[in-house]
Amino acid sequence: MERPIFQPVGTPVEELDTPALVLDLDVMDRNIQVFQGYFADTAIKARPVVTSHLCPQIARRQLDADGTNGGIAVTTLGEAEVFANAGFADILLANEIVTVSKIRRLCALADQTSVGIAVDNPDNAQQLSSGATEAGVELRVLIEIEAGMGRCGISLGAGAIELAQKVNGLPGLKLEGIMGSVPGPRGDDYSDHQDRTLDNLQVIVEAKLSIERSGVAVPVVSVGGTHCYSQALQVPGVTEVRAGRYPLMDYRLKAFLPELNPAAKILASVISHPVDAMAVLDAGHKATAPDQGRPVLEGIEGGSATRFSAEHGIVDLEGDAQKLLNAGDKAWLVPYELGASVNQYDYFRASKNGKLEGFWPISARGRLA
Amino acid sequence: MNEHYRPTPGTPMEDLDTPCLVIDMDDLDNNMDVIADTYRDKTAKLRGHAKNHKTPAIAHRQIRRGGTIGGVCAAKVSEAEVMVHGGIQSVFITSEIVDPMKIDRLCALAGQAEMLVACDQANNARDLSRAAQASGVEVGVVIELETGLRRCGVREINQGVTLAKEINSLPGLKFRGVMSHQTIPDMPDREDRAVEANRTIKGVIDLKGAIEGEGISMDIVSTGETWSYDVAAEIPGVTEIQGGSYLMMETHYGYMTEFHYAAKILSTVISTPKPGTAIGDAGVRAVSSLSGMPTVFDRPGVSVESLDSDHSVFKVEPGVDLNVGDQVLLIPAQQDAMVSRWDRFIGLRKGEVEVVWDIQARGCHN
Numbered sequence: 002m003e004r005p006i007f008q009p010v011g012t013p014v015e016e017l018d019t020p021a022l023v024l025d026l027d028v029m030d031r032n033i034q035v036f037q038g039y040f041a042d043t044a045i046k047a048r049p050v051v052t053s054h055l056c057p058q059i060a061r062r063q064l065d066a067d068g069t070n071g072g073i074a075v076t077t078l079g080e081a082e083v084f085a086n087a088g089f090a091d092i093l094l095a096n097e098i099v100t101v102s103k104i105r106r107l108c109a110l111a112d113q114t115s116v117g118i119a120v121d122n123p124d125n126a127q128q129l130s131s132g133a134t135e136a137g138v139e140l141r142v143l144i145e146i147e148a149g150m151g152r153c154g155i156s157l158g159a160g161a162i163e164l165a166q167k168v169n170g171l172p173g174l175k176l177e178g179i180m181g182s183v184p185g186p187r188g189d190d191y192s193d194h195q196d197r198t199l200d201n202l203q204v205i206v207e208a209k210l211s212i213e214r215s216g217v218a219v220p221v222v223s224v225g226g227t228h229c230y231s232q233a234l235q236v237p238g239v240t241e242v243r244a245g246r247y248p249l250m251d252y253r254l255k256a257f258l259p260e261l262n263p264a265a266k267i268l269a270s271v272i273s274h275p276v277d278a279m280a281v282l283d284a285g286h287k288a289t290a291p292d293q294g295r296p297v298l299e300g301i302e303g304g305s306a307t308r309f310s311a312e313h314g315i316v317d318l319e320g321d322a323q324k325l326l327n328a329g330d331k332a333w334l335v336p337y338e339l340g341a342s343v344n345q346y347d348y349f350r351a352s353k354n355g356k357l358e359g360f361w362p363i364s365a366r367g368r369l370a
Numbered sequence: 371m372n373e374h375y376r377p378t379p380g381t382p383m384e385d386l387d388t389p390c391l392v393i394d395m396d397d398l399d400n401n402m403d404v405i406a407d408t409y410r411d412k413t414a415k416l417r418g419h420a421k422n423h424k425t426p427a428i429a430h431r432q433i434r435r436g437g438t439i440g441g442v443c444a445a446k447v448s449e450a451e452v453m454v455h456g457g458i459q460s461v462f463i464t465s466e467i468v469d470p471m472k473i474d475r476l477c478a479l480a481g482q483a484e485m486l487v488a489c490d491q492a493n494n495a496r497d498l499s500r501a502a503q504a505s506g507v508e509v510g511v512v513i514e515l516e517t518g519l520r521r522c523g524v525r526e527i528n529q530g531v532t533l534a535k536e537i538n539s540l541p542g543l544k545f546r547g548v549m550s551h552q553t554i555p556d557m558p559d560r561e562d563r564a565v566e567a568n569r570t571i572k573g574v575i576d577l578k579g580a581i582e583g584e585g586i587s588m589d590i591v592s593t594g595e596t597w598s599y600d601v602a603a604e605i606p607g608v609t610e611i612q613g614g615s616y617l618m619m620e621t622h623y624g625y626m627t628e629f630h631y632a633a634k635i636l637s638t639v640i641s642t643p644k645p646g647t648a649i650g651d652a653g654v655r656a657v658s659s660l661s662g663m664p665t666v667f668d669r670p671g672v673s674v675e676s677l678d679s680d681h682s683v684f685k686v687e688p689g690v691d692l693n694v695g696d697q698v699l700l701i702p703a704q705q706d707a708m709v710s711r712w713d714r715f716i717g718l719r720k721g722e723v724e725v726v727w728d729i730q731a732r733g734c735h736n
Contacts, residue, residue: 003733004448006471018471020735052680076680078387079375096651096680097640099694102387121641122694152681153641153649272466273490273522281522283446283465287710288735292659311421311706312445312465313521328468328491340679344655344711347733367713367732369656369680370375370387 003347005360012357015331017350019270020284022342024349026358028264029248030062035260036230036247037068045234046070048093050226050245052080053340054265055365056349057087059248072117074225074243078103078110079368085114087364093117093143095180095225095243097153099125101132103370108136117141119180121155126168133173141177142168143223146208148181149201157208165212165219178221178240179212181205185228186257194257198232206238228254251339252297265349267296267334267342269314271326280326282306282314284334289314290345294337301325306334377716381723384697388638389652391712392699393618393727395719397630398428399435401617404628405599406436409611414603417462417592419614421445422706424731425715426456428617433458441484443592443612447472448734454483456730462486462512462592464549464612466522468494470501472736477505486510486546486590490523495537502542510546511537512590513581517550517573527573527580534581547590548581550574551612554597558625564601567594575607596623618705621665633709634667635700636716637682639692648672648692650682652700655711657682662703669698 006018014023040047049063051073060073072091075081081094096119098107110116111133120126120142133140144165147154155161169176183201186194202224209219224233225243233242246254249265269284286309289296296314298306303322308315314334316326326332336342349361375387383392409415418432420442429442441460444450450461460483467476467487479485480502489495489511502509513530516523524530530548537545552570557563571593578591594602594611602611615623618633637652654677657664663674664682671690675683682700686692702708713732717725 002730003735004451005736018469018736097649097694099640100387100638102385106387121643125694147643151647151683152643152678154643156643270469272468275490275516275522275525279520281466284735286660286707290654290658292654292707310519310521315521328466328494338679341654345733345735367711369389369652 005348007360008357010357010359014268014350014352014355014357017268017357019268019331020288021268021350022265022346023268024249024265024351024361026351026353028262029059032248032250032261032264033063033066036244037063037066039230039234040068043234045239046241048072048074048223048241048243050074050243051084052076053245054249054343055080055363056361057084057364058361060084060089063248070241077369078106079370080365081110081116083365083368085110089114091115093223095119097121097125097145099128104128104132107140108132108138111138111140112136115141117143117177119143119145119153120164120168121145121153123164123167126164126171126174130171130173139173139175142174143178143180143221144168146179146181146205148204149184150182154181157204161208162212162215165217166215169217176217178219178223179205179208180223182225183229189256191257195232198229199236202229202232202236202239206236209238228257246339249339252335252337253294263335265336265339265343266299267336269332269334271328271330271332274327277323278318280316280318282316282332284314285309285312287311288345289334289336290341291337292341296334296336299333299335301332376726377723379723379725383636383718383721386636386716388636388697389656390636390716391633391709391714392636393633393715393717395717395724397632398617401619401629401632402432402435405432405616408600409437409603412603414608414611415439416599416613417441417443417610418617419443419612420449420453420731422614423617423709424449424452424729424734425727426453426458426730427727429453429458432617439610446734446736447475448736449731450479450485451475452731452734454479458483460484464488464551466490466494466514468497470497473497473501477501477507477509480507480509481505484510486512488512488514488522488549489533489537490514492533492536495533495540495543499540499542508542508544511543512546512549512592515548515550515573515577517570518552523550527577530577531580531584534586535584538586545586545588547588547592548574548577549592551593551595553595556625557597560601563598567598567601568605571602571605571608575605578607596626615705618709620705621701621703622661631667631701633705633715635664635708637698637700639694639696639698642692642694646686646688648684648686650684650698651680652682653678653680655679657700657702658704658707658711660704660707664700664702667699667701672698674700
């Protein structure tokens with residue numbers, strides 16, 4: 002576990018012990034209002050993917066605002082268990098669960114709350130049916146359709162139709178519909194994102210139509226994630242958008258969705274300024290998880306975070322910035338890929354107007370199995 | 371914390387819910403015994419780095435098996451707290467501690483165990499001195515010299531000598547010695563490593579000489595790491611080696627074949643969407659892709675093509691059988707990035723659970 006100093010509510014955030022993952026509640030609430038506002042007056046609703054923050058308090062805030070269908074989505078069974086225990090009544094586990102032991106856990110969970118599960122192969126459907134029947138529960142099933150991610154999912158075609166028909170006939174399972182994820186923008190070039198996303202979403206809708214032509218109803222068409230919302234709103238047939246990144250945002254998607262702002266940042270301290278052109282921070286890769294991209298130093302003109310070793314972050318300094326960031330000074334890092342950074346912490350330091358509001362547990366952190 | 375899932379001893383690996391962090395006990399013990407054998411007759415001893423395993427039980431196990439100085443290194447104050455609370459008697463924090471709240475925590479620990487800390491600036495030494503006096507404790511201080519990592523550390527011998535004089539004059543502090551840390555590209559040949567170790571470690575030996583030339587004595591020259599664990603111990607003057615990666619191992623040090631891959635991520639294939647492709651349930655959050663993709667262990671014809679947050683995409687060669695439900699072990703390019711994502715090690719011997727260790731200092735960034 003993290004061993005933070007639980008400083009008093011009201012402490013100015015820049016006085017927090019570091020490294021600290023600091024959440025600005027006002028920025029987050031604005032992001033939630035803006036993004037979920039897109040779904041306020043449509044039949045399509047947002048289903049928050051809580052894997053991005055792993056924090057029940059944040060999920061509650063999302064469901065309390067307009068624009069959702071009242072459900073959440075998770076990526077792992079462990080996450081589903083945490084959120085079920087936190088009182089969430091509609092949880093979609095948007096992933097495949099294939100082992101006997103986990104299917105047993107999944108069915109136990111379905112006795113506690115309403116659980117949806119992704120399926121992409123008939124043997125797995127059979128296993129889930131046996132597990133559910135034995136446990137006396139019903140699992141909602143979404144057939145996962147491959148739509149450009151190159152991951153799980155059955156491809157559009159006869160196999161997908163047969164799978165839907167099979168699920169439809171199996172006891173203990175309720176075929177609710179289909180789901181798919183589509184890729185985000187490639188790098189900084191957004192020029193073909195609109196067309197690519199519409200094409201990928203069309204694959205998912207095609208699957209719905211072909212399954213329905215075979216006589217099986219497909220009430221739910223669930224697509225993900227945050228980056229595809231505006232296209233999803235244009236495609237008839239889509240019923241929900243699974244989106245995770247929008248409440249807290251990160252550097253990766255900020256340029257693509259400028260109306261949303263990073264709400265969670267890492268506060269670090271300078272521990273050494275050994276030469277003019279360099280300062281060393283107490284946040285290295287363990288405190289930032291830069292696997293998919295380096296966090297970005299905020300607010301220091303002429304300063305940039307260039308290297309992260311296990312325990313140290315290196316800031317290169319040019320010009321007047323060389324006079325800044327002396328030992329003991331604080332610095333802000335904007336995560337590049339927020340989900341990975343959140344995964345390294347046990348608490349958000351929730352703040353309002355620059356003052357600490359409380360420590361919000363990242364309850365589902367580490368629940369990867 | 372994954373409080374729901376704690377396998378009982380005797381559980382076969384095949385029955386573990388995945389992804390999970392497993393450690394092969396035979397391989398772990400082998401790696402510990404290499405250390406015990408290497409340092410048995412040497413003046414220098416290992417001070418194993420706790421940042422790599424973050425687990426007091428593992429630190430105690432290495433100390434018991436031998437080759438160590440009887441204490442550990444830690445990277446952070448909070449990590450040091452876990453080690454001291456876990457019964458370790460001597461902890462060297464190898465980072466500079468400058469924040470007043472952290473200095474107070476360090477001094478509180480110095481009342482319970484021997485505490486050493488790295489220092490590279492006089493202001494920091496004075497802050498440490500004031501806090502140690504206020505707490506009525508003594509903190510051991512070790513001067514860090516930069517020898518190639520371009521991070522913390524004094525840059526010049528003269529700077530180090532001036533700082534040593536300052537530390538030596540400050541109440542509440544005991545000047546204990548000098549340290550450096552360095553890294554090298556893959557270097558399989560022992561002779562090459564010896565030459566490289568002598569070249570990079572010469573800096574702290576020179577600094578030691580210069581400080582002692584001023585009449586200031588020291589008892590610690592702490593340097594080295596996994597790549598130099600054997601060759602650094604042969605350099606006269608070196609008293610402690612800071613190794614950590616050797617315990618769990620990583621492909622980055624794959625050329626050091628005396629150490630075995632002990633820690634791995636156990637994952638399960640959850641989908642085989644098309645011929646030649648399988649999807650596993652371990653992604654970046656489980657295994658980390660820092661320093662490179664993880665490597666599939668002991669499954670010829672299967673390799674990691676890419677990692678998403680929670681999925682791995684395996685490339686499966688034609689004719690190789692890999693089905694939904696099959697387990698795949700992954701070894702990391704960099705083990706401490708992987709370990710820092712987990713709450714516990716599941717220790718396996720001959721494929722069955724022997725022990726479960728909580729990674730108590732996981733998340734100790736402060």
